[in-house]
Every structure is written in structure tokens, then in C-alpha cells.
Amino acid sequence: MEHHPTIFQIPNFLGALGIAGPWVPEHVTMAWLVMAILVGLSYVATRRLEAVPGPMQNFMEVVVEGFGNLLEQMIGPKGKRYLPLIGTAGLFILVGNLLGSIPGLKPPTANLNTTAALAITVFLSYNYFGIREHGIVAYLRHFCGPILWLAPIMFPIEFIGHLARPISLSIRLFGNIFGEESVIAILLSLIWLVIPYAIYLGVMMPLSLFTSVVQTFIFVMLSMVYIAGAVEVGHEEHH
């Protein structure tokens, strides 16, 4: 499988940071492209806000409202507080995944570095939200379980269990998108056989659109579950 470069590349101006090579790494360029797309869309949508929204503003309102409703259903009436984090992550992942369907571009989420950055951000955020909600002592006490003498055993177990979350978040997203990307690359390298082209258009294209949306959804859903778990720590004991 040969390596297909993306359509545009940026000369490496980050040598001072220890990044080698003549070009900025592909996934970073693509991540910047996603950011540019999202910033552009947001700017166009909010440039002239009107009471009776135009098509662009309407679309964006629907998207933002969708995230907001989901948050309220998952976390409760306070859920809208977390809209900036969840909405940004969700839109970034969705647009990033969908870039894979455009020839010449690559999804930034097909690189473990990008997904790890997202997952670590979510991990640190939900712990911060938990600490902000309960105070650091109460939050850490929940790690130790209900029985005091079991705490030395419970704490490492809970701790490891929490550390496993960002790993599973990042590896799942990376694995799905990278795998799909690899299959498409192989199919396209065999394109002179004609049949792979039919498979690509008929099977992989719809499938990749489907995985893009589903993986975004799973990432967002799990992030919300984690935040809900951290914020509601105390409530579990009252039931």
C-alpha cells in the first residue's frame, strides 16, 4: 500500500518544537483544516443573527439544539453547562471523520495522537467537573468505596478503571477510522481492476459515512456518561 499524500501540505515551521520532516504532519494539517471549516461555518452562521433564521443559521441552531437536548437528557437540567466541551468535541470528530470521504483529504481522527488528545481532554475535564461539583476530598473519597479498611484495595482498582476510559475512547475512535481508511486506500490502489471501484462506491462509501456518524455519537455519548457519573457521584448512594 503506497502512501498517498494529501492535497495540500504546509511547510514545517515547527522545527523548533522538535517536529521533524519537511512538512507539518498530515493529521495536524487536517486537524487545522477541520478547525478552519468549523470556524468558517460558525462565522457564516452567526454573522447576521436574525429572529427568523436563514437556512445557515437555522441549520446551526438545529445542530446546537440537538447537542443541548442530548445533554439535558443524559445529565439532567444542568447538562447545558457542558455544551461547549461536548459540542466542540462532537463537531470536530464528525467533520474530521467525514473528511475521509473526500478524495485527497484524510481524517485527522485516523491518527492515535489526535484521538488521544481528545480523550485526554475529556478525561481531565470530567475529573475537573467532578471536583468542582463535590470538592476534591469528597470526590476522592468516592474512589475509596464505602468500607474504610478496603480503601487501599479499592483506590488502585478505581484509579485503574478510570485510566482505562481515555484509552478505550481514543483507541476505539482511532481504530475504526484508521481501519476504514486503510481498506479504502487498498481498494483505491487496486482501482484498475474496476471491481474494487464498485465495492468502494457501493459498500465502503456508505459504510464509512455510517461509521463516521456512529463513532462520533459513541464518543459523545460516553463522554456524557462519564461527566454524568463524575457530577452525580453522591447520588448513587441515596438510591
Add this chain to the structure above:
Amino acid sequence: MRREGEAGFTGRAMKDNEVSLWRQLAGLSSLGITFAAAIAIGAAIGVGLDRWLETSPWLTILFFLFGVAAGFANLVKDLKRWGR
């Protein structure tokens, strides 16, 4: 606020059973990876501590077991929450 007839995946507020289905999908699809990741992290912490404190192989064994326990604890917790 529900907008009927509007196209789009996130465009409408989803019904409760729809949300719980997706939440189940998200939760259950992460069972395997989380289980493996917990064991791997436990073992990694153990190896790291052993190198640092030069107590090989005891902390590796201990934290490997912690990792397995964490994996099973997560499994049971997730299944209780989503496996209905």
C-alpha cells in the same frame, strides 16, 4: 423542544427509548476495550513501579491483579448499568 419533520440526525430531540438504545450501544461497545485496557494499565503501572523501586517482580504481579480486578469491576458496573 421538538421540531418534527426536520431532517437530520441530531436535528430533533430524540425520544427517551432512542437515547437509551444509543447509550446502550455506546456503553456495551466499550466493554471489551475497557477490560483489556484496565489490565494493560495495571501491568504497566506495576512494571513502572518495579523499575523505579527495584522490587521486581512483586509490584508487577500485584498491580496486574489490581488491573484484572479493575477490569472485572468495570465489566460488572457497565453490565449492571446497560445490560438490561
